[in-house]
Amino acid sequence: xxxxxxxxxxxxxxxxxxxxxxxxxxxxxLVLLSAVLATSAGAVRIAPSQVLAVVWSHVGGLRSGGPxxxxxxxxxxxxxxxxxVLLALIAGAGLAVAGTxxxxxxxxxxxxPYVLGVSAGxxxxxxxxxxxxxxxxxxxSAAAFAGALVTLVLVLLLxxxxxxxxxxxxxxxxxxxxxxxxxxxxxxxxxxxxxxLQAVLFWLLGTLSGAQWSSLALPALIVIASTAWLxxxxxxxxxxxxxxxxxxxxxxxxxxxxxxxxxxxALLTAAVIAxxxxxxxxxxxxxxAVRLVIGTDHRALLPLAALTGGVFLIxxxxxxxxxxQPVELPLTVVTALVGVPFFLVLLRRQGRPx
Amino acid sequence: xxxxxxxxxxxxxxxxxxxxxxxFACAPGTVTGIVGPNxxxxxxxxxxxxxxxxxxxxxxxxxGRDVHRDLSARQAAQRVSAMVQDGFLAVDARVxxxxxxxxxxxxxxxxxxxxxxxxxxxxxxxxxGAGHLRTRLFTALSGGEKQRVLLARAMAQxxxxxxxxxxxxxxxxxxxxxxxxxxxxxxxxxxxxxHDLNLAAAACDHLLVMAGGRLVAxxxxxxxxxxDLLREVFEVHAHCGxxxxxxRAQLSFAPRSACPTSPSIAxxxx
Numbered sequence: 001x002x003x004x005x006x007x008x009x010x011x012x013x014x015x016x017x018x019x020x021x022x023x024x025x026x027x028x029x030l031v032l033l034s035a036v037l038a039t040s041a042g043a044v045r046i047a048p049s050q051v052l053a054v055v056w057s058h059v060g061g062l063r064s065g066g067p068x069x070x071x072x073x074x075x076x077x078x079x080x081x082x083x084x085v086l087l088a089l090i091a092g093a094g095l096a097v098a099g100t101x102x103x104x105x106x107x108x109x110x111x112x113p114y115v116l117g118v119s120a121g122x123x124x125x126x127x128x129x130x131x132x133x134x135x136x137x138x139x140x141s142a143a144a145f146a147g148a149l150v151t152l153v154l155v156l157l158l159x160x161x162x163x164x165x166x167x168x169x170x171x172x173x174x175x176x177x178x179x180x181x182x183x184x185x186x187x188x189x190x191x192x193x194x195x196x197l198q199a200v201l202f203w204l205l206g207t208l209s210g211a212q213w214s215s216l217a218l219p220a221l222i223v224i225a226s227t228a229w230l231x232x233x234x235x236x237x238x239x240x241x242x243x244x245x246x247x248x249x250x251x252x253x254x255x256x257x258x259x260x261x262x263x264x265x266a267l268l269t270a271a272v273i274a275x276x277x278x279x280x281x282x283x284x285x286x287x288x289a290v291r292l293v294i295g296t297d298h299r300a301l302l303p304l305a306a307l308t309g310g311v312f313l314i315x316x317x318x319x320x321x322x323x324x325q326p327v328e329l330p331l332t333v334v335t336a337l338v339g340v341p342f343f344l345v346l347l348r349r350q351g352r353p354x
Numbered sequence: 355x356x357x358x359x360x361x362x363x364x365x366x367x368x369x370x371x372x373x374x375x376x377x378f379a380c381a382p383g384t385v386t387g388i389v390g391p392n393x394x395x396x397x398x399x400x401x402x403x404x405x406x407x408x409x410x411x412x413x414x415x416x417x418g419r420d421v422h423r424d425l426s427a428r429q430a431a432q433r434v435s436a437m438v439q440d441g442f443l444a445v446d447a448r449v450x451x452x453x454x455x456x457x458x459x460x461x462x463x464x465x466x467x468x469x470x471x472x473x474x475x476x477x478x479x480x481x482x483g484a485g486h487l488r489t490r491l492f493t494a495l496s497g498g499e500k501q502r503v504l505l506a507r508a509m510a511q512x513x514x515x516x517x518x519x520x521x522x523x524x525x526x527x528x529x530x531x532x533x534x535x536x537x538x539x540x541x542x543x544x545x546x547x548x549h550d551l552n553l554a555a556a557a558c559d560h561l562l563v564m565a566g567g568r569l570v571a572x573x574x575x576x577x578x579x580x581x582d583l584l585r586e587v588f589e590v591h592a593h594c595g596x597x598x599x600x601x602r603a604q605l606s607f608a609p610r611s612a613c614p615t616s617p618s619i620a621x622x623x624x
Contacts, residue, residue, distance in 0.1 A: 249405070
C-alpha cells in the first residue's frame with residue numbers, strides 16, 4: 001500500500017500505514033524501556049545497568065567480561081521481577097487482542113474481554129477454590145480457566161438463533177450470565193469473611209504477584225498462537241466490522257468465522273484471568289487508543305493493540321507496586337485511575353492529525 | 355459479463371417463508387430491477403444471490419454455476435459483488451482502504467495487497483469519479499460521495515454480477531440520477547432493488563415485480579408497470595405517461611382513497 005500521498009494542495013498526508021510503522025517502533029521502544037524501569041524499581045532499587053547485567057548473565061550465558069551480579073540482586077531480578085514484567089506484557093497483550101477481536105465480532109465499541117461473562121464465570125470458580133478449598137483437585141488458576149470455558153459454552157448456546165450466533169443475543173446472554181456468576185461470587189465472599197476476603201478481592205481486581213517462570217509458558221503460548229492466527233484473519237476482520245451483509249458479500253462464512261473468533265477471544269481471556277485475575281480496562285481501552293491513531297486495519301491494529309496493552313500493564317503494575325509502598329494496589333485500581341483520564345484525552349483528540 | 359439464472363427459489367427465515375418459488379433470468383450485461391411493496395421479499399432474493407442467506411429450495415446460477423453448491427464462499431464472491439448498506443464503518447478508514455476491502459476475496463492467506471490490487475482500487479475509484487477522494491476519511495464524505503465509494507468497493511471485487519440493494523437511499527435527486535447512470539454503464543450484469551418506480555423504469559432493461567414473496571410480473575418496464583398492476587400490487591392509483599425529457603415511461607400516483615369512485619382512471623394507459 002502507499003505510504004504517503006500528496007494531496008491536490010501538495011501537502012504530504014501520512015497514511016495509516018506509515019503512522020502504524022512509527023507507532024510500532026515507538027511501542028517497541030516503550031516495551032523495552034518500561035520493562036527495564038519496572039525491573040529496577042521496587043522495595044529494593046536496582047540500577048538499570050545491574051538489571052541488564054543480570055538478564056545478560058541468564059540469557060547470554062556468562063561470557064560477558066564484567067563482574068558477576070550480586071546474588072541477591074540476581075534473585076530479585078531474575079526470579080521475581082522479570083517473570084512479573086513478562087506476565088504483565090503477556091496479560092496486557094492478551095487482553096488487548098481479545099478486546100480488539102470482541103469489539104469487531106459483536107460490532108460494539110463497548111465490548112471488552114469480559115463482555116461475554118467469561119470473567120465472571122472464571123471469578124466464581126476461582127473464588128470457590130479460594131473460599132471452599134480445592135474443588136475437584138483444581139487450583140485457583142485451573143479453576144478460573146475451567147470456569148471461563150464452561151461460561152463460554154453456556155453463552156454460545158444461549159446466544160444463538162437458528163444455529164447462528166446472534167451478536168445482540170450473545171451480548172445479552174453474556175451480561176445476564178455475568179450477573180449470575182457475580183452473585184455467586186458475592187455470596188461466596190460474604191460467606192467467607194475474614195482474612196481470606198482480602199486475597200479474594202485482590203484477585204478479583206487483578207494481580208501479578210503470583211508471577212513465576214513456571215506459570216508463564218501456557219499463557220505466553222496461548223497469546224502468541226492466538227495473535228498469530230488472528231493476524232491471518234485480519235483482512236476478514238476488516239470486512240466483518242462493516243457488517244454481516246458486507247462480509248458475506250465479500251466471501252466470508254460469517255457464522256463460522258464469528259464462532260472461531262469468539263472461541264479464540266475467550267481462550268485468550270481465560271488464559272490471562274487464570275494467571276492474573278480480573279484486570280479491567282486494558283481490553284477496552286488499548287484497542288480504541290490504537291484505533292484513534294492508526295484506524296481500523298486489523299493487520300496493524302492487532303499487533304499494536306497487543307504492544308499497547310503490554311506496555312500499559314507493565315507500567316500499571318509498576319505504579320501498583322510502588323505508589324503506596326508497602327501496600328500493593330490491585331491492577332484494576334491503577335488501570336482505571338491512570339488509563340481512563342489518558343483515554344479521555346485521546347478521545348477528545350479524535351480526528352485531529354497527530 | 356455473466357448471466358444470472360434463479361430457479362424455483364424459496365427462502366425461509368425462522369418458520370416463515372419469505373420468498374416462494376421465484377424464477378427469473380438476466381442476460382449478460384443487462385440491468386434488472388426488482389420492485390415491490392415493503393416486505394415483498396426483494397432484498398431477500400438479493401441476499402440469497404450474494405450468499406448472505408441460503409435458499410430453502412431452488413438454485414442461483416451465475417454463469418451456469420450454482421453459487422451455493424458449486425462454489426465456495428470465496429469463489430462466489432469473485433463472481434458476485436454487492437453494494438449494501440454498511441453496518442458500522444470504522445472511525446478512521448481512508449477511502450482507499452475502504453475500497454481495498456473489496457479485494458478481500460482475491461487476497462492470499464497473508465492478506466498482502468499487491469500492485470495489482472492497488473491498481474484495481476485506483477481504477478475503481480476513477481471509474482466512479484472519486485479518484486480525488488482516496489486520502490479522505492470515509493466518514494467525512496457526503497452521502498453521494500459515500501455511495502460512489504461503496505460502488506467502487508463493489509467494483510474492486512471484479513465480479514461479473516453486481517447486486518445492489520436500494521443504492522439510491524439517502525441521496526438527493528441529482529445523486530440518485532448520477533449513481534444510476536454510473537451503474538447502468540458498468541460492463542457488468544446488474545440486479546438492483548429500487549423503491550422509486552420512476553427510477554426503476556428509467557434505469558432498468560428488465561423489471562421483476564414482487565408481492566408477498568412471489569414474483570407477480572416481469573418484463574420491460576413499459577409492459578410491466580400498468581395501472582392495473584400498480585393498483586393491485588402497490589395499492590395506488592397511477593397514471594402512466596411519458597417523461598417529456600427522456601421519452602421513457604413516467605408514472606404519477608395518487609392514494610387509492612383520493613379517487614374512490616373512479617376505478618377506470620387509467621384513461622391514458624399505454
